[in-house]
Amino acid sequence: MGRYRALMTETDREHITGESEPSDRQKDQSVYRVRERIREELPRDIEVLAEHRPDVLEELRDVVCEADE
Numbered sequence: 001m002g003r004y005r006a007l008m009t010e011t012d013r014e015h016i017t018g019e020s021e022p023s024d025r026q027k028d029q030s031v032y033r034v035r036e037r038i039r040e041e042l043p044r045d046i047e048v049l050a051e052h053r054p055d056v057l058e059e060l061r062d063v064v065c066e067a068d069e
Contacts, residue, residue, distance in 0.1 A: 007037050 008030075014020035015030035022030075049057035 007034055007042070009033075 008016070011020075012030040012034055015022040015026045016034075018027075046057065046060075049060065
């Protein structure tokens, strides 16, 4: 089975970390796409999980909140 992405594609990761030696424009575009996913897609995903799979939403919270520690 192939790997899935979360908020970033592999290309986004490479651009944001500088691993692929991207131009400033490529970095900015990757950051823009990630921000759009956070603002537009993530809230809807959270709504669906809250209604249909609160257990999975709790796992998401654990991962996100753990990253803040």
